Amino acid sequence: MGFRFQKRITLFPGLRLNLSKSGVSMSAGPRGASVTVGKNGVYGNVGIPGSGLSWRERLDKPSGRSRSRNEGHREQGPCEQAPSLPPMPTSAQARLVGNGIEIVDGYGDPIHPAHLSNLKAQMRHQIRDFLQANAIARNEATEALRRLHHDIPRSVAPAKPSGAGKPQSHDYPCHGEFMEALMKWRADQANSRSDDSGVAEAVLNALGALDWPAETNIALDASNGRLLLDVDLPEIEDMPTARWNSVISRMELAEKAMSQKDIAGFYLDHVSSVIVRLIGHSFASSSAIRSVALSAYTQRKTATGRLSDEYVATVSVTREAWGTVEVSQIHAIDPHNLLRHLGANIDTNARGVLLVQTPLS
Template sequence: MGFRFSKRISILPGVRINLSKSGASLSVGPRGASVTIGKQGVHGNVGIPGTGLSYRERLDKPSRTRVSDDRPQPSPKPELPGRVVVKIVEDQTEFFDDAEIPLDPSLIPSAKKALGDQLKDFLESHVESRNDSLDALGKLHHDIPTFLGSIPSTGGNKPQKEAFGSQEAYMDALMCWRAEQANSGPDQTALENALLGALGTLQWPYETNIGIDFTDGRLLLDVDLPEIEAMPESRWTTDHRRCSLISKALTKQQVAGLYVEHICSLILRLIGHSMAVSEGIKNVAISAYTQRNATLGRPDDEYVATVEISRGDWDQIDCTKMPAIDPQNLLRRYGACIETNARGILLVQRAII
């Protein structure tokens, strides 16, 4: 609203044309009161005759011209899906929705918080899986049989009842056969074949060669061990903050400790499977050697572990609890020579003959 000066030209009684800088407009109404219709809209006018002063007010509402907004509209804020899928890609954790579409990075902190301990357990299970082959090196003895095999005796064929004329004669022959069975023991050839079958079917993580000598119930095993250089040099662990898996290098002392653990488990496994073949095996003696660069600079066979266990000592062990038994402690209990220096390196021993 406001007062202004303008010039008017009358064309008909009550109808005037107003001229101003903004252009011409048509006024309808008596002098001093009129309605102006122009390109700036419809206005009501009240004037004071003879002064050139007028009062003006907009009567219509200004039309709003719709201006198209070509600016890009903001994307809707991403929301956490009802189900989050977690995967290990190489060594990193990645998050997806049900459609296998990667989550928006802004949602990952919320996804981690929502998963909570489930994410931690997921990472730990993957670490355990990756370390399975390493941990198995000290668990070879877990498959030792809990039963004792049976080998046929050398005491001839069992008497047949129809071959005797009376029951008394048959019973006498049967008693004699049983006594002969007990005294003669198992068939030597059958026992050796059973022993070769038992040891020959065992699977080993590394190449393991075994020499066998069986005499008068005493089994002597000469074992060519894998080298310490074959041992793993790293172990997987979890970085919970970054939700990733990390391969952490083992120290030389840790590798040496792993090697000793593996050898003790290997030796105990050989003893256990041998004892399970037959009670005809009364003693098991093991001499284990490895190839190392000795003082002369060339690889030499060096015996690093020896032990001999009798049937009586073995029968004291509860084989059903074998996973809970520490092989190194058990072998030393029965006089095994398995010694290391301050760095964990196995010392040379004298072989059993």
């Protein structure tokens, strides 16, 4: 968005009204020689067009206070040229560099320091909105870790046979025998229920297609309609530890540290969201899955300081029990409360630290 800081309105030839941040003044006279009347007094202006040379002298008498304040200062002579100052840019924009605001002109070039205070004053509302929007965006990325389960599909994919045992042409002496074996295999697959390999393949494809913001490793086993998931969760040390606020007075974004209790609560929400997401996508991947048994662990330091895998959550859910969940309203469901409703073992101590559980097998 551009910002214009001065506008001249021609009233009639030789007379102009000048509007700027410093106030309103009026100029009279031809180009190169004019008289300006404004709140700072009456000035005569003489300049040679195109040369950059000009002379300016006050024509009225300044007040006594002004005279004493300027006393001792040498007046600029008619042949002396004031130090050059780049003109005020006709447009400016704010951008975020690191956590602070940088103001540049419309071409992205730096602005002379002498103009920055005026530009910041002119753009204060835009800068405020810009900082607030960036703080919200950063905090939203953090909050997304609690809402991973919001993408659970409502529909369930039909069971599909796996590709295991499919005839390969190089295993047969002639094309005719290969086609005969292939047709028989296809008929057998069409008349049979999905096998365990097909279930595992469907789950792997479904979970592998998801975007995971933090590293989450999964091992699975499918047997007779029961899916067993073993989940390596992100550590609590991987969780955000601060939130962002916009500080308008300093024109920057600042971090506000979260308490240890808040971090522990955030971690519980994230773990619960991960588990609900895995269960929901697993059931949706294949109608052959009749139950999901999940155990989740994380690496934590023991009393001796060594890292150890500790299971912190387990849950076993049947398709019938999952069918009671209103997936269309999943965005309004608290994942931790849902897991407790489904009979999960996921508890914390008084400090919010997840307690150790016995894994399922």
